[in-house]
Amino acid sequence: MAGVAWHYVLKFIITGDSAVGKSSLLVRLTDQRFLANPDPTLGVEFGSKLITIPEENKVVKLQCWDTAGTESFRSITRSYYRGAAGCLLVYDVTSRQSFVNARSWLADVREHADPHLTCILVGNKIDLCTDDAGPGRRTREVPSEEAEQWAQEEGLLFVEASARSGENVEAAFERATRDILDKIRRGVFDDDRSPGVKLLKPSNPNLSLEADARQGRCC
Structure with a gap:
């Protein structure tokens, strides 16, 4: 992979109820830090990250759109679903309502996004329902077995x-x-016709991952 900045650019959306930790997941991915008290997302926020998939021998740039979880922004955020190749559908494992509402968010995604989109259901905040007693601990309201069964269905x-x-x-x-x-x-996504999947060739053949990171394009 020497001399390759990235092989693909993939568009991801992050959706789900407010306060389930969508922005915190994005910041953890891109900046390796935790937002303790993030401001509510107004419309959408953006972040990107280079990841390497060794078994595929591919470097992939993820372009991630973190969408607001409030109803007032729903018509705006739906427009960002179009062309997405991947989706993180997020709920809070300590909030049953956020899990119930995931059905509505999934229906939105399926209505407005690419029919071949890959969606992963993410139960966030598992750190709040450990066996250790302490401040901020909460009761788990969504069993992992139930969420996994629904995801399979x-x-x-x-x-x-x-x-x-x-x-x-x-x-x-x-x-x-x-x-x-x-x-x-397998030819399900076509990088020439699917806007959420782009095959890129570096304009500078000597561009390396290290140089790409130094120039601030990795996250």
């Missing part, structure tokens, strides 16, 4: 994660990316 990937600790955050994006790359290989 809907054809979704599934993972539980923590934006606070970073557990499974990159893994969620990487798993969805592997699924998208598999679809590209």
Whole structure:
């Protein structure tokens, strides 16, 4: 992979109810830090990240759109669903209502996004329902077995994660990316016609990953 900045650019959307930790997941992915008290997302926020999929011998740039979870912005955020190749559908494992509402968000995604989009259901905030007693601990309201069963019924990937600790955050994006790359290989996604999948060739053949990072294009 020497001399390659990235092989593909994939468009991801992050959707779900307000306060489930969508912005925190994005910041954890791109900046490797935790937002303790993020401001509510107004419309959409953007972040990008280079990841390497060794078994595919591919470097992929993820362009991630974090969408607002409030009803007042729903008509705006729907426009960002179009052309997305991947979706993180996020709920809070300590909030049953956010899990119930995930059905509505999924219906929106399926109505407005690419029919071949890869969607991964992400149960966030698992750090809040550990066995350790302490301030901020909450009761888990969504059993992992129930969420996983629903994900299987809907054809979704599934993972539980923590934006606070970073557990499974990159893994969620990487798993969805592997699924998208598999679809590209099988011809499900066409990088010439699918706006959420772009095959890029560096204008400078000597451009390396290190140089790309130094120039601020990795995140």
